Amino acid sequence: MKKCWSSLLAIVMVLNIFTFIGGAEVQAATFISKYEAESMTKAGSYTSNISSPFTGVALYANNDLVKNSTTFATIPGKYELRVRGASSNSSAAGVSVYVGGSKKASLSFTGTTPAIQSVLFDVTGTSSQEVQLKLETDNGSNDTLIDYYELYFDSVPALSPPAPVPPTTGAFDSGVYRNLFKEFGKSDAEIDAKVNAAFQQLFYGDNDTQRIYYPVGTDMAYILDKASNDVRSEGMSYGMMIAVQLDKKAEFDRLWKWAKTYMQNTSGTQQGYFAWQVDASGNKIDTNPASDGEEYFITALLFAANRWGSGTGIYNYSTEAQTLLDRVLTPNGDQKTLFDLTQKQVVFVPYGSAAGFSDPSYHLPAFYELWALWDNNNNQFWRDAAATSREFFKKQAHSTTGLGPDYAEFDGRPNNTGNHGDFRFDAWRTIMNVAMDYHWFAKDSWQTTYADRVQNFFHGQGIGAYANQYSLSGSSLSADHSPGLVATNAVGTLAATTTKSWEFVNEFWNTSIPSGQYRYYDGCLYMMSLLHASGKFKIYKPSGGGTNPPSSDTQVPTAPTGLSSPSKSDTSISLTWNASSDNIGVTGYEIFHGTTPCGTTASTSFTCTELSPDTSYSFTVKARDAAGNVSAPSSALSVTTNVSSGSGSETIVWSDSFESGSSNWSNFSGNWSVVTDLTKVYSSGGVYDTGVSRVQSQSWSNYSYESKVKVQAVNTGNRTNLQIGIAGRLQNQNNFYIAYFNGSQSLVLAKVVNGSWTTIGSYAGNYTEDSYHTVKLSMLGTGIKVSVDGTERISTTDAQFASGTIGVFASQGTGRFDDVKISQ
Numbered sequence: 034m035k036k037c038w039s040s041l042l043a044i045v046m047v048l049n050i051f052t053f054i055g056g057a058e059v060q061a062a063t064f065i066s067k068y069e070a071e072s073m074t075k076a077g078s079y080t081s082n083i084s085s086p087f088t089g090v091a092l093y094a095n096n097d098l099v100k101n102s103t104t105f106a107t108i109p110g111k112y113e114l115r116v117r118g119a120s121s122n123s124s125a126a127g128v129s130v131y132v133g134g135s136k137k138a139s140l141s142f143t144g145t146t147p148a149i150q151s152v153l154f155d156v157t158g159t160s161s162q163e164v165q166l167k168l169e170t171d172n173g174s175n176d177t178l179i180d181y182y183e184l185y186f187d188s189v190p191a192l193s194p195p196a197p198v199p200p201t202t203g204a205f206d207s208g209v210y211r212n213l214f215k216e217f218g219k220s221d222a223e224i225d226a227k228v229n230a231a232f233q234q235l236f237y238g239d240n241d242t243q244r245i246y247y248p249v250g251t252d253m254a255y256i257l258d259k260a261s262n263d264v265r266s267e268g269m270s271y272g273m274m275i276a277v278q279l280d281k282k283a284e285f286d287r288l289w290k291w292a293k294t295y296m297q298n299t300s301g302t303q304q305g306y307f308a309w310q311v312d313a314s315g316n317k318i319d320t321n322p323a324s325d326g327e328e329y330f331i332t333a334l335l336f337a338a339n340r341w342g343s344g345t346g347i348y349n350y351s352t353e354a355q356t357l358l359d360r361v362l363t364p365n366g367d368q369k370t371l372f373d374l375t376q377k378q379v380v381f382v383p384y385g386s387a388a389g390f391s392d393p394s395y396h397l398p399a400f401y402e403l404w405a406l407w408d409n410n411n412n413q414f415w416r417d418a419a420a421t422s423r424e425f426f427k428k429q430a431h432s433t434t435g436l437g438p439d440y441a442e443f444d445g446r447p448n449n450t451g452n453h454g455d456f457r458f459d460a461w462r463t464i465m466n467v468a469m470d471y472h473w474f475a476k477d478s479w480q481t482t483y484a485d486r487v488q489n490f491f492h493g494q495g496i497g498a499y500a501n502q503y504s505l506s507g508s509s510l511s512a513d514h515s516p517g518l519v520a521t522n523a524v525g526t527l528a529a530t531t532t533k534s535w536e537f538v539n540e541f542w543n544t545s546i547p548s549g550q551y552r553y554y555d556g557c558l559y560m561m562s563l564l565h566a567s568g569k570f571k572i573y574k575p576s577g578g579g580t581n582p583p584s585s586d587t588q589v590p591t592a593p594t595g596l597s598s599p600s601k602s603d604t605s606i607s608l609t610w611n612a613s614s615d616n617i618g619v620t621g622y623e624i625f626h627g628t629t630p631c632g633t634t635a636s637t638s639f640t641c642t643e644l645s646p647d648t649s650y651s652f653t654v655k656a657r658d659a660a661g662n663v664s665a666p667s668s669a670l671s672v673t674t675n676v677s678s679g680s681g682s683e684t685i686v687w688s689d690s691f692e693s694g695s696s697n698w699s700n701f702s703g704n705w706s707v708v709t710d711l712t713k714v715y716s717s718g719g720v721y722d723t724g725v726s727r728v729q730s731q732s733w734s735n736y737s738y739e740s741k742v743k744v745q746a747v748n749t750g751n752r753t754n755l756q757i758g759i760a761g762r763l764q765n766q767n768n769f770y771i772a773y774f775n776g777s778q779s780l781v782l783a784k785v786v787n788g789s790w791t792t793i794g795s796y797a798g799n800y801t802e803d804s805y806h807t808v809k810l811s812m813l814g815t816g817i818k819v820s821v822d823g824t825e826r827i828s829t830t831d832a833q834f835a836s837g838t839i840g841v842f843a844s845q846g847t848g849r850f851d852d853v854k855i856s857q
Contacts, residue, residue, distance in 0.1 A: 062113050062185035066103075070166070070179040073099040077168070086119055086147055089180040092128065092168035100165040103132075103184060105156045111187040115151040116166065117180040118142045126177040127170035127512050129498070130154075133162035136495030139170070139512045147180060153543075154497060155190050155536075170512045190539075194218065196532045203475035205402070205572055211472065212568035213526050217538050224567050227542075231563055232279060234546050235556050243548050245556050246272060246284065247313075253294065254287035257313060258553040266296060266307045266326025271557045273333040278564050278571065282341055285333075286348060291315075292330070293347050302366035305356070306383075324371050324379050325395045331357045332400045335407055336573040358408045376443045377414065377421045390448045393429045393437045394462035396422040399470040403572065413618040420621045420635030423477045426467055431505040432822075433805055435486035437463050438505060446801060447505065455510060456503045458517075461558065465521040469565060471528040473572060476621070479632070484528035491522055492533045496540050506743065506803050507710065516544045517555035520562030527565065541566065590615040590656035593622065593637075593667040602825035603646035603675040609638045613656035613664055621657050625666070626650040642823045649673045675825070687731065687855040691715050701725040701766035703843065710743075714851040717843035721748055725766045727840035734836035736761075737811040737856045744774055744802040746847040752776035757848035760785075761810045762837035770834060771842055772810045772819045772827070774800055782810075782819050782827045784834070794819065794827035805851070 070089040071082050077097030082090055090099055105112060114137070120126035125143040129136055130152050138152035156162065164184075168177050194216055204210050214224045236246040241259075245268070248254045256268035269292045276285035295315030296307045307330065309323035334354035343349045361371035361383075369383040379395045380388045398419040405415035428445025429437040439453035439460050447454035464487050471480040490507060491499045501518050502511040523541035526534040541562065547555035564570035595611040613619050624631040624639050627650070631641040644650065650673070653666035689697050691713040695705065698715065703724015708716045717724040738761045747755055758773025758781075767788040775781050778801070782794035798821065800806055811818045819827040841850045 062187050065106075065184040065186055067181055067183045068101055068103070068164075069181045070099050073101045073166075075099055083178060086145060086178070087117075087180040089118075089178060091121070092166075092177040092179065093171070095169055095171045096167065097171075098165050098167035099179060100163055102161055103164045105160050105162060107186060107189060108160050109155060109157045109190055111153065111155050111190050113151055113153050113185040113187050114164070115149050115183045115185065116140055117147055117149050117182070119145050119147045119178045119180075121145065121176040121178060122174075124175045126175045127168070128177050128179065129165075129167045129169045131163075131165040131167060131495075132156065133158060136498045138495065138498040139500070139514060141512065142177065147178075152497060153187060169509075194535060196530055197526060197534055199471060199475070199481055199528055199530065201475055201478075203471070203473045205473050210568035210571055211527060213523070213538050213566040214542060215568075217535055217542070219542070228279075228563050228567055228569065231546050231560055232275070232281075234548070235552075235560055236284065238548075243546075243552070245553050246288075248287060249291060252287060253291040254284065255291045255295075255313065256288065256553070256557070260550050260553065262313065263318060264291075264296070264311045264313060266292070266309045266323050266330070268553060268557055269296065269307075270326045270329030270333060271561060274329050274336075275557075275560050275564065277333050277336045277340060277573070278569055280340070282337075285337060289334075290347060302368035304365065305360040306368070306371075321382050321384055322371070324381065324383070324392070325397075327357060327361055327371055328379070328395065328397050328400055330354075331361075332397075332403065335403065339573040339575050354407075355409055358404060359410060362411055362414065372414075372418060373443065374414075377418045378425060378443055379418075379422075381440060390440055390442050390450075391425070392439060392459055393426070393441050394439070394459045394466065396425055396463075397466055397470075398422040399466070399473045402470075402474055407575065416618050416620045417635065423470070423480075423621075424635055426463070426483065427479060429463075430483055430486070431507075431804060433486075434490040434503070434505065434507045435483055436460070436490065436503055436505045436507065446799075454505075456505060457510075458501070458554065461501070461515075461518045461521050464525040465558070465562065465565065468524045468527040468529075469570070472565075478630070480528045481530050484525040484534075485531055488522065488525055488529055488531070488534055488537055492536065496536050504803055506745075506805070515555055516547050517558035519544050520555075520559045524562045524565045538566065586617055586658065587662065588616045588658075589662040590619050590658050590664040592665040593654045593656055596652065596654055596667045596670045598652075598670065598672045601672060601674060602820055602823065604644050604820075604823045605640055605642045606644060606650065606652070606672050606674060607638070607640045608652060608654070608670070610654050610667060612637050615656070615658045615662075617658055619656050619658055623655045623657060623663070625653050625655070640824070644674050646674055647676045685854050685856050686733075686736075687728075689728075689853045691851060695726075697728055698726050699729045701727065701840075705841075708849070710745075710849055710851075712851065714741075714743075714849045715841065715853075716745065716849045717841070717847050719847065721845070723844040725760070725840055725842050727760075727763055727766075728838050731838045731855075732836055733838075733855060733857065735813045735857065737809055737854075738839045739807060739809040739852075739854045739856070740841070741805040741851040742774070742808045743805045743849040744846055745849045747776070747802065748845040751845045754845045756781075756842060756844045757846050758842055759808055759810055759850070760840035760842050761812055762834035763840045764834065764837050768834065769837065769840060770810065770812065770817065770831070772808055773842065774802075774806075776845075778802060780808075780819065780821060780826055782817065782829065784831060786833060793817075793831055794829045796821075796826035798826065805849075807852075 079093035080097040120142050125141045127141045130138045137154040140150040234243050238244040245256050255264045256272040272288050306322035308317040308320045310318040331354050334350045338350035343351045364370050369388040371383045378391050381392050401415045401419035405412045429441045436456040438447040439457045440448040467480050500509040500511045501513045501515040523537045590613040593610040593613050600607045621635050652670045655666050656664040691707050695707050704718030705726045707713050740759050744757045753776050755776035756773045758771050760769040760771045763769035770784050772782050778799050780796040780798050783790050783792050806821050809820045815830045815832045
């Protein structure tokens with residue numbers, strides 16, 4: 034539905050400013066007001082006025098800021114804010130722009146000459162909102178100088194469509210590929226023009242500043258990383274995938290011939306693999322393969338065979354794909370397989386220690402599903418690999434932010450080789466891989482939860498402002514905002530379910546085609562994401578395109594047997610069963626309590642969580658094969674969760690989320706404060722402090738104390754004495770029970786009597802640091818139990834303390850705590 038906004042636009046028409054785009058004059062913005070920095074409210078430790086190089090303010094340290102209340106007359110509206118500023122020296126000085134508490138951009142001023150930087154953003158809600166210019170990137174190398182900001186009205190944003198509802202049948206079966214841009218309101222002509230423009234610029238634009246595709250002679254070409262002046266198997270295989278999706282056979286064949294001629298190893302233990310890095314003259318720089326290159330080569334070749342038909346020689350696409358499919362599962366001397374044959378996961382590099390861990394962005398279950406159908410030899414392995422990757426995605430994703438690391442162990446834990454245990458450049462692609470898998474196959478409903486979680490995190494960082502690198506818990510590691518990440522986050526909308534997702538599509542639509550020195554990686558992801566978002570990234574099947582005939586496999590797997598429960602808590606029940614059999618192969622299992630889905634897994638065990646205490650549940654399990662055939666349910670198993678550590682049915686009697694500060698708390702020792710970590714949380718001081726804080730004027734006897742707990746930082750010189758945890762039945766700073774994480778990342782229950790510590794229970798859980806875990810300390814009579822993330826880990830008895838208040842404790846590290854609850 035369209036709505037006339039002309040009367041609203043008249044409110045802010047003060048001064049018309051025009052610009053030229055493509056030779057045509059278009060209205061750019063309407064000036065509203067100018068605000069001098071020295072007249073704004075100052076906050077922070079060191080913010081002060083300056084008189085040179087202009088009359089304004091200087092921001093000297095993080096959290097220094099200036100702010101004022103501004104009226105946005107047209108709501109909703111798109112506005113532009115232009116900031117004039119400078120650095121105190123030749124290096125780049127940053128400032129963050131917040132509007133209404135939401136971060137809109139990170140701006141940067143390089144050099145001492147004043148310059149204007151701008152940000153375009155949407156405003157919703159109330160007309161009066163606070164604008165802040167805040168220093169958040171100070172590293173001691175410069176100061177940020179602010180002269181003024183000007184506010185302009187740009188336009189009334191188009192009304193967003195309702196929240197997306199991803200289909201529960203994937204495109205592989207339905208033949209329907211979603212066009213996110215069209216769903217958002219763009220026309221077919223606009224979409225086609227945008228895709229074509231990106232292809233033309235990236236493949237045939239200016240040699241120095243635009244193109245990544247470079248023809249060689251009459252029949253070859255390469256994709257160049259201009260910044261490092263090299264050619265990579267990643268980019269070559271991406272280029273081939275782009276070409277086959279856009280029906281560009283000539284470009285596809287040129288790239289393939291160059292890769293075969295200059296990149297593929299023809300002898301030695303690496304024979305058959307492609308060198309991941311080669312110079313533009315064809316000289317190999319590193320002969321090892323990069324696993325994602327081989328994966329995209331295989332799938333692009335399969336699509337080429339199915340779309341165009343196979344030729345002869347190196348252009349017999351199906352034979353070339355089959356040769357690679359065989360190679361990646363065949364060891365050769367010290368060169369290992371591209372996929373770990375036991376873990377059934379893609380490895381980082383099939384050589385040495387690099388074959389002992391993975392890269393989450395290399396996991397492509399959508400591709401493996403196709404290989405399971407089209408490989409001549411290893412169909413069941415690929416079915417298992419697809420199911421394993423879907424489970425791996427869950428393990429590598431942070432429980433709050435959804436962020437995953439560049440590198441990860443096979444169990445999902447971050448691998449920090451080369452500082453790649455954080456969310457960095459490789460990890461941008463993970464959400465694209467997950468969304469593609471859901472879009473094509475829709476086999477795991479968790480993928481919609483994941484897409485929402487990731488988009489919610491980045492939305493909270495500010496559309497148009499979020500950084501391109503983060504710790505997994507959400508601390509920014511960079512001030513850059515990159516088009517490649519903008520692009521892949523938009524692709525996440527293929528699996529997302531909230532209205533926020535359209536803001537990611539809109540930002541991607543408004544993002545310029547990458548250019549300049551660093552256009553290679555951003556450009557590749559931008560182009561592939563355009564294809565995903567426009568419904569042009571499709572499966573080309575052996576029938577020659579379009580849709581496949583229905584699967585001939587109609588035999589259902591056998592029902593799982595031997596369903597049992599080896600362990601349980603008050604909120605979770607663990608299940609195991611015997612494997613089902615199938616004429617082709619079982620790909621996974623679906624777990625239910627009653628008619629309610631509990632989850633899916635590729636293995637024969639699963640833990641159902643978020644259950645109610647002292648409640649009986651009837652569980653069944655069904656098996657599923659690659660064709661979508663589902664078995665009859667297993668025999669039902671009835672299991673009752675444990676009685677809660679409280680009085681059976683617990684009621685929350687006291688809670689604190691720290692959103693209103695820490696007035697409920699009193700410090701025995703240390704420096705405690707409320708800080709922002711996505712939400713407001715309670716934090717101890719530096720890693721060398723020992724801090725104890727307690728709730729004032731409260732005391733309980735039988736109760737459960739629950740809190741989110743994170744080991745934020747560790748005194749690495751004294752890790753063995755690390756203690757971060759929650760204290761119950763606290764009398765004073767020297768007498769209490771405490772459940773804490775130690776330097777071995779294990780859980781410990783101790784009692785402290787007159788300052789003397791005695792361990793009364795422990796669990797070696799290898800809990801991830803820099804991530805929140807929900808810790809629950811339950812005390813009923815002499816019984817004491819500790820659970821972490823819903824699973825009971827310690828149970829013992831002790832009569833030392835009968836009642837007391839609660840507290841938080843941190844020693845030899847910084848601890849953060851949130852969502853405190855007392856239940857009885």
